[in-house]
Every structure is written in C-alpha cells, then in structure tokens.
Amino acid sequence: MTALRQRMLEDMRVRNLSPHTQSSYILQVSLFARHFGRSPEELGPDEIRAWQVHLTDERKLSPASIAVAVSALRFLYKVTLRKAWTFEEVLPAPKPPHKLPVVLSPLEVVRFLGCVDNIKHHAILTTCYAAGLRVSEAVHLKISAIDSRRMVIRVDQGKGRKDRYVMLSSALLETLRSYWPTVHAREWLFPGDLPGQPITRDAVGNACRRAHRLSGLTKPVTPHSLRHAFAVHLLEAGTDVRTIQLLLGHRSLATTAQYLRIATSTVCATASPLDLLPRPIPIEPKPAAPAHF
Known part of the structure; x- marks a missing residue:
C-alpha cells in the first residue's frame, strides 16, 4: 500500500465515511492513476479533464457513475492533498438527467410478489416494499431490528450512516413469522449461504429478476422499484410528504417531493381551476323587435 493510499484511507476513516464509500473512492482513484501510469500526486487539472472526457466519450459511463469518480477525486485533491483549486471548475460534477421512475401499481406489486417462489426471497422483497427499505438496508437487518411490541423496524446505519425507524405492518409481521x-x-434476519453472513445484494437482485420473468410484467422491476412503489402508494393514500421523508431516510425534503410528480392519482385528481369557476348566468336571447310598416 502506498503512503498516499494510506493517508487517504485515514482521512476517510476519521470522517466516518462508510466502508462502501471508502472502497469505491479508492477504486476510482486507482483507475485514474492507472490510466496515466503515474501517481495522482503528479497529475493535475489537465489530466483530470482528460479523464472525465475519457469516462464520458470512450467508456460512455452514466452521469451517476461519473459523479462517483468526481467525488473520489475531489476528496483526494481537496482533503488529502489539500490543493487550493476551484473544484467546481477543475472537477465539475455532471448534471444528471431528471427521469421519473416507472412505478408499479398495487396490483402489479401483488402479482410480482406472488411470483417469488423462494420463501426467504419472498420475505426480503416483501420487506423492501412494506417498509420502503433500500436493498442494502434490508439485507443487513438483524433479528433484533424487529420490534413487534412497538410495531417498528429499526434500520441501523442506513445511507449516510443514519439510524431510523420505519413501520412494521401487521401483514409483514405475519409474513416474517411464517x-x-x-x-x-x-x-x-436474512442469512446468506456463508455462515455468519447476511444474504447478498446480488442474491436478492437475481431473485428479483427471476420473479420478474415469471410475472410477465412489462414494467422494469428491481428491489429499488419496490421502494419507489412504497413512497408513491403512501402519497396516493394521503400520507404527507414530510412523514414519507422520515420513513425513507431522505436528507432533503426536495428528494421526497419528487414523488409528487409520479403520484398521478393524487396530482391528476386535483380539480382544474376551470372546474372551480362559478358558472356564468346564461344569457337569454332578447325578444325580436316588432316590425314597423
């Protein structure tokens, strides 16, 4: 391990970045250095720009993937190497496209879950929908997270290393008890094949794809689709956006508010202002004037 990598790892640890973020940042910096065959300490704005062009034009990565590489290099040069650059100019973040996710209807959720043939996979995918969990949160649930007395599930160290509570529905509790x-x-709660390890995200993804094929649904379905469906179905049922934000563990209310654009039964059911206008009094035709000779 080079001294620079060790220093960057220490900088990330003292800032309490998640292990996943640490490994992702180290990978991105390694790919950057390997591309030029030199240490990142010897590289500067020109090489950074060339790397971003390479990721965009040659590797054709998505804006989200490029944003991870940008975040990694920003951390390296701003925190570890302490460069006094204007990082918005040297390392601009790509503007992500604003696309609305395709959301399953309640009947489509029932149809999809009915095609999950493995009892463990059915239980974890049902949990993703019933509690709005990210798949990374669902696979790391422990038995102690289920509180049937208070009817809540404790999510330990979710995204952003934050704890939160979500509802434990009676239907989900019955599923988990079966x-x-x-x-x-x-x-x-959902053990994997290796002793002492939880089920992997890949195993859940594979189960999701298998059930999707069996269901015959034309809409794309991933474990995260169930989280989207959770939010939209709550919104359409009348739950306020702030409550949904807390349940999803979103840092910003604006992130949760984007679901307003998807909840068609709520948004499109809103009365048009034309329907709220008072009806005009019909104008009666004037009697014809008598003819004069």
Whole structure:
C-alpha cells in the first residue's frame, strides 16, 4: 500500500465515511492513476479533464457513475492533498438527467410478489416494499431490528450512516413469522449461504429478476422499484410528504417531493381551476323587435 493510499484511507476513516464509500473512492482513484501510469500526486487539472472526457466519450459511463469518480477525486485533491483549486471548475460534477421512475401499481406489486417462489426471497422483497427499505438496508437487518411490541423496524446505519425507524405492518409481521421457522438464524434476519453472513445484494437482485420473468410484467422491476412503489402508494393514500421523508431516510425534503410528480392519482385528481369557476348566468336571447310598416 502506498503512503498516499494510506493517508487517504485515514482521512476517510476519521470522517466516518462508510466502508462502501471508502472502497469505491479508492477504486476510482486507482483507475485514474492507472490510466496515466503515474501517481495522482503528479497529475493535475489537465489530466483530470482528460479523464472525465475519457469516462464520458470512450467508456460512455452514466452521469451517476461519473459523479462517483468526481467525488473520489475531489476528496483526494481537496482533503488529502489539500490543493487550493476551484473544484467546481477543475472537477465539475455532471448534471444528471431528471427521469421519473416507472412505478408499479398495487396490483402489479401483488402479482410480482406472488411470483417469488423462494420463501426467504419472498420475505426480503416483501420487506423492501412494506417498509420502503433500500436493498442494502434490508439485507443487513438483524433479528433484533424487529420490534413487534412497538410495531417498528429499526434500520441501523442506513445511507449516510443514519439510524431510523420505519413501520412494521401487521401483514409483514405475519409474513416474517411464517418465514422465520425455515431459517432459525441467530443474528441476521436474512442469512446468506456463508455462515455468519447476511444474504447478498446480488442474491436478492437475481431473485428479483427471476420473479420478474415469471410475472410477465412489462414494467422494469428491481428491489429499488419496490421502494419507489412504497413512497408513491403512501402519497396516493394521503400520507404527507414530510412523514414519507422520515420513513425513507431522505436528507432533503426536495428528494421526497419528487414523488409528487409520479403520484398521478393524487396530482391528476386535483380539480382544474376551470372546474372551480362559478358558472356564468346564461344569457337569454332578447325578444325580436316588432316590425314597423
């Protein structure tokens, strides 16, 4: 391990970045250095710009993927190497396209979950929908996270390393109680194939794709689609945006408010102002004037 990598790792640890973020940043910096065959300490704005052009034009990465590379290099040069650059100019972040996710209807959720043939996979995908969890949060649920007395689920260290509580629906509790006797796990609610390890995100993704094929749904379905459906269905049922923000664990209310653009049964059911205008009094035709000879 080079001294620069060690220093960057220490900088990330003292700032309490998640292990996933740390490994992702190290990978991005390694790819950058390997592309030029030199240490990042020897590279500057010209090479950074060339790297961003390479990622965009040659590797054709999505704006979200490029944003990860930009964040990694910003951390390296701003925090670890302490460069006094104008980072908005040297390392501009790509503007992501604003696309609305395709959301499953309640009947499509029922149809999809009905095609999940493995009881453990059915339980975890049902949990993703019932509690609006990210798949990374669902796979790391522990048995102790289920509080049937208060009817809540504790999500430990979700995105942004934040804890939160979400609702435990009675229907989900019944599903988990039917599933539980089949595993007898000691720690993880959804144990994986390796002893002492939770189920992997890849295993959940594979189960999702298999159920999608069986369901015959034309809409794309991923574990994250169930989280989107959770938010939109709550919004359409009348739940306020602030409550949904807390349940989803969003940092910004603006992120949650984007679901207003998708909740068609709420937005499109709003009365047009034309319908609210008072009806005009009909104008009666004037009697014809008598003819004069």
